[in-house]
Amino acid sequence: MQYFPGLSHRFRPEVPVVIVTGLLVYLLWVTLYYVIIAVEASRDAEARVMKASVLARDAELRALKAQVNPHFLFNSLNSISALTSSDASKAREMCILLGDFLRRTLGLGEKAAIPLEEELSLIRAFLAVEKVRFGARIQMEENIDQTALHVPVPPLLLQPLVENAVVHGIANLVEGGWIHLDVHSQNGTLTITVENSFDPDAPPRRKSGVGLVNVRQRLQARYGNQASFTVKTEGDRYRVALTLPTESEAQPA
Amino acid sequence: MTRAAATKIRAVIVDDEELARQVLREFISAHTEIELIAECANGFEAVKTVTEQKPDLMFLDIQMPKLDGFEVLELIGTDTAVVFVTAYDSYAIKAFEVHAVDYLLKPFGADRFEASLKRAKERLAGKLPAPTPSATELAVAARPPAQFLDRIAVRDGTRVYIIPLAKLDYAEAQDDYVALAAEGKKHLKQQTISSLESALDPLRFMRIHRSYIVNLERVAKVEPYGKDSHIAVLANGTQLPVSRAGYARLRAFLDR
Numbered sequence: 001m002q003y004f005p006g007l008s009h010r011f012r013p014e015v016p017v018v019i020v021t022g023l024l025v026y027l028l029w030v031t032l033y034y035v036i037i038a039v040e041a042s043r044d045a046e047a048r049v050m051k052a053s054v055l056a057r058d059a060e061l062r063a064l065k066a067q068v069n070p071h072f073l074f075n076s077l078n079s080i081s082a083l084t085s086s087d088a089s090k091a092r093e094m095c096i097l098l099g100d101f102l103r104r105t106l107g108l109g110e111k112a113a114i115p116l117e118e119e120l121s122l123i124r125a126f127l128a129v130e131k132v133r134f135g136a137r138i139q140m141e142e143n144i145d146q147t148a149l150h151v152p153v154p155p156l157l158l159q160p161l162v163e164n165a166v167v168h169g170i171a172n173l174v175e176g177g178w179i180h181l182d183v184h185s186q187n188g189t190l191t192i193t194v195e196n197s198f199d200p201d202a203p204p205r206r207k208s209g210v211g212l213v214n215v216r217q218r219l220q221a222r223y224g225n226q227a228s229f230t231v232k233t234e235g236d237r238y239r240v241a242l243t244l245p246t247e248s249e250a251q252p253a
Numbered sequence: 254m255t256r257a258a259a260t261k262i263r264a265v266i267v268d269d270e271e272l273a274r275q276v277l278r279e280f281i282s283a284h285t286e287i288e289l290i291a292e293c294a295n296g297f298e299a300v301k302t303v304t305e306q307k308p309d310l311m312f313l314d315i316q317m318p319k320l321d322g323f324e325v326l327e328l329i330g331t332d333t334a335v336v337f338v339t340a341y342d343s344y345a346i347k348a349f350e351v352h353a354v355d356y357l358l359k360p361f362g363a364d365r366f367e368a369s370l371k372r373a374k375e376r377l378a379g380k381l382p383a384p385t386p387s388a389t390e391l392a393v394a395a396r397p398p399a400q401f402l403d404r405i406a407v408r409d410g411t412r413v414y415i416i417p418l419a420k421l422d423y424a425e426a427q428d429d430y431v432a433l434a435a436e437g438k439k440h441l442k443q444q445t446i447s448s449l450e451s452a453l454d455p456l457r458f459m460r461i462h463r464s465y466i467v468n469l470e471r472v473a474k475v476e477p478y479g480k481d482s483h484i485a486v487l488a489n490g491t492q493l494p495v496s497r498a499g500y501a502r503l504r505a506f507l508d509r
Contacts, residue, residue: 070340070341071340071341074340074341074358074360075270075273075340075359077359077360078272078276078340078360079270079272079273081276081359081360082272082276082279083272085279086275086279132272133270133272134270135271171316171318172319173318174269174319199318199319201319201415202318202319203296203316203319203320203321203324203404204403205316
């Protein structure tokens with residue numbers, strides 16, 4: 001030890017301790033850093049999930065608020081008002097049809113899904129009212145796959161499509177027009193098509209597209225990529241097609 | 254013809270729904286001083302009827318096939334007193350209130366109908382002024398915000414032409430009219446160029462001159478003309494004058 005008199009000074013015993021401590025502190029920081037990043041990432045993911053569910057809820061709410069179009073209601077009441085003096089029993093019949101439709105829409109908001117059959121009854125009740133208003137101008141044709149009747153679907157998914165066909169199709173055709181409703185269930189997929197005639201030169205409607213946008217958003221929010229929604233116009237034919245899974249695995253949160 | 258018959262008010266009902274026409278028919282039938290001369294189920298029929306028969310009074314629905322109620326109003330001039338009949342349209346109702354046009358909200362009762370009729374009679378007797386401002390301005394006011402026109406209806410005699418805005422090359426002011434150039438033809442419409450301008454999408458149409466609005470898609474080039482003015486040359490070769498302010502706007506658009 002005598003040969004290296006400064007050695008004990010240069011290699012002080014605390015040096016390894018300092019190095020180890022430094023390393024530990026460094027590791028601690030790194031760990032902390034990654035923990036913070038991970039926490040933030042999970043918070044982001046959580047926020048995204050929250051946002052999706054808020055969007056879904058929003059879309060549902062809007063759908064339910066819009067379920068009874070004021071136009072539809074006021075025009076129906078006007079038809080009843082006309083019938084009271086010319087055909088009292090028809091006026092009563094229309095009151096009953098309108099009551100039937102309104103009753104069916106009540107309480108749908110609390111349900112996440114209803115059997116397709118129930119949605120089809122709602123559409124028929126809606127069209128029964130509109131047929132009094134438009135008379136022979138509405139021609140409805142259904143082609144329903146009977147095996148699909150019990151498939152659960154979000155309430156008020158199809159009614160807006162049929163209402164759209166009436167408001168933007170039939171209502172603009174002097175001689176009237178047709179609506180074709182086609183439902184197929186195959187390999188776990190429900191395919192629904194609503195097709196109607198329309199006048200390509202009709203005056204632009206003053207409020208349009210809200211119903212369809214809402215249906216698209218609700219499908220997207222609930223089923224994501226498992227659902228599809230397409231709109232196509234071909235000459236004087238307007239066609240909305242949607243697909244969704246028949247399994248109810250994609251129930252909302 | 255007796256004097257009483259000569260002073261009958263000649264009325265027309267315009268609505269695409271039979272039951273809606275029925276209500277009006279019933280209320281009108283209680284008035285011997287009103288003669289119902291026609292019922293129309295769409296806007297084209299309404300314009301034709303007004304042109305041919307010149308009724309005094311018209312009950313006019315808004316949402317109809319072919320032409321809507323505002324398009325009809327724009328085309329028929331101001332000699333006919335118009336009472337709008339509609340179910341629900343918040344913007345239209347607001348516009349009616351502002352412009353003092355009378356209107357009936359479906360469903361309506363006999364008392365409300367009588368009140369409208371009274372106003373219409375005062376109008377016809379000259380006691381009430383015709384609604385101000387013009388029909389086109391009412392139509393502009395009744396449009397939901399940020400919703401621009403996508404077609405223009407013009408009338409030539411009893412015929413109605415619909416010009417989709419995609420086919421409009423340019424509009425030129427001519428006194429109280431605008432000349433609308435589309436597909437090689439010019440259609441005249443009674444409207445000021447400023448009111449037309451306010452109804453057009455500014456991203457598609459630009460006022461390039463006091464007297465000209467151009468469809469921006471049609472502009473092929475802008476060339477200097479004379480000392481310090483310019484002309485816009487359209488894809489079909491048409492040359493339109495560009496004012497100094499118009500040139501600045503056009504430059505800003507093209508340089509974007």
